[in-house]
Amino acid sequence: MLETKELKDITTQVRRDILRMVHKVNSGHPGGSLGCAEFFVTLYHNFLHRNDAFDMDGKGEDLFFLSNGHISPVYYSVLARTGHFPVEELNTFRLIDSRLQGHPTTHEGLPGVRIASGSLGQGMSVALGAALSKKLNNDERLVFSLHGDGELQEGQNWEAIMYASGNNVDNIIATIDLNEQQIDGSTDDVLPMGDVAAKFEAFGWDVIEIANGNDIDAINDGLSTAISRTGKGKPVCVLLRTVMGNGVDFMMHTHAWHGKAPNDEQLAIGLEQNPETIGDY
Numbered sequence: 299m300l301e302t303k304e305l306k307d308i309t310t311q312v313r314r315d316i317l318r319m320v321h322k323v324n325s326g327h328p329g330g331s332l333g334c335a336e337f338f339v340t341l342y343h344n345f346l347h348r349n350d351a352f353d354m355d356g357k358g359e360d361l362f363f364l365s366n367g368h369i370s371p372v373y374y375s376v377l378a379r380t381g382h383f384p385v386e387e388l389n390t391f392r393l394i395d396s397r398l399q400g401h402p403t404t405h406e407g408l409p410g411v412r413i414a415s416g417s418l419g420q421g422m423s424v425a426l427g428a429a430l431s432k433k434l435n436n437d438e439r440l441v442f443s444l445h446g447d448g449e450l451q452e453g454q455n456w457e458a459i460m461y462a463s464g465n466n467v468d469n470i471i472a473t474i475d476l477n478e479q480q481i482d483g484s485t486d487d488v489l490p491m492g493d494v495a496a497k498f499e500a501f502g503w504d505v506i507e508i509a510n511g512n513d514i515d516a517i518n519d520g521l522s523t524a525i526s527r528t529g530k531g532k533p534v535c536v537l538l539r540t541v542m543g544n545g546v547d548f549m550m551h552t553h554a555w556h557g558k559a560p561n562d563e564q565l566a567i568g569l570e571q572n573p574e575t576i577g578d579y
Contacts, residue, residue, distance in 0.1 A: 299344040305514045307575040308379060309339045313545045314572050315375035315579065319391040321565045326392060326400060329555035330446065331372035333477050333512070333540040337444070338376040340517040345525070347439060352382060352409040360439045361428050363413055365421020366446035366475070367401040368557070373411075374398050378579075382410040385579040419452025421445055422472060426462050429470040440528060441470045448480030451489050456501070462533040463502025471524045473536040475511070479553040495537055504532040511538035512545075545572055 300308075312335045320326035341362070349359045364373050371391065378385045383397075390396035397406040401416030413424050425443035432439060449455065462470065474494065478485050485491050498505045504527050508520035520536060527534050542556070543549025546568040549560075560568060 299518075302514050302518075305336075305339050305343060308343065309335050309514070310545075310572045310575045311577070312339060312372060312375045312379065314569055314574060315378075315388055316371040317546070317560060317565055317568045317572075318578070319371050319374070319388055320559045321562075322389070323392040324559045326371055326559060327368040327557045328371065328546075328559070329479070329542040329549060329553070329557075330366065330369040330475065330477065332546060332549060333542045333544045334369060334372050334444070334475055334538075335545065336512050336514050337473070337475075337517055337538055337540070338372050340514055341442065341521065342376050342380045344518060345521050346442065354404075354412060356412065356428070357435065357437060358439060361412065361425075361432075361441045363421050363425045363428065363441070363443040364402060364415050365425075365443055366418060366449050367415030367421075369446075370398070370400060370402050370416075373402060377408075377410040379576075380410075383408065385577075388579045418446070418449040419454040422455050422458040422462075425470055425472065426458055426467055429462075429467050430465075432469055433467075438469075440525065443470070443472045445472060445474050446480070447474055447476045447478065447491060447494065448485050448488065450474065450491060450494070451485075459498065459501045459503065459533075466531050467533050468529055468531050471521075471528065471534045471536060473538050475538050475540055477540045477542040479542045479556065481553065481556045483553055498535045498537075502532060503535045504530070505535045505537060507537045507539070509539055511540035547571065 316331045347360045391398045397408040402411045403414045429441040510516045549555040
């Protein structure tokens, strides 16, 4: 496992990647990407057991599924910086014929990406299918997934959440990014979520809360606890309380940066707040 200082340095570089990628094409979703940077870096460097070579079967390794696919900038950055493809390819984000489209796709065979995502609400079902497949194949590795809180407004999630506990799918860890923001405003303004922890518990899940989802030590502890709770008859939910736009002061705590690119001046400010650590692409 990497030490906290190393993970923080990588996270700072990932934030730089996100800002530069979205700025270059004046398109993309920086807010949620920045908010989940610490989670992605910690998950991929300290917890996901991966085979040396990527393949779509994923036998004998942990699997990750990104359901809220619009935060692809953070996903691509972390995949590149964990050796899935050259870091320089981040330069092609959202360009025609690029493997790095605005929402992850599979038809170009980008290593690390197992499903096309972005149609919100579907990732939970896919992750459960993968978890059941591992059980059928006597594969003891785990399935991880990430979902937005606004995404939980999609009804398909709750069918899958009910199915998971009803069928004792206890090899899955579904993380919910609770930043309380979505494209049109706060989740409370669009459609109040109520007590998300109580909802999952009522549906038969084991729930773990990470009160500061932008603190690497808290994420390390929370994911360690989540993994220890698998295999006990219940699916596991991690509630990750993050700040949208984390690390760039003018992007924080607002839905305004859900899907807006920084201009030249804003990019410069954001990069100044996140000094280069391990090298730009």
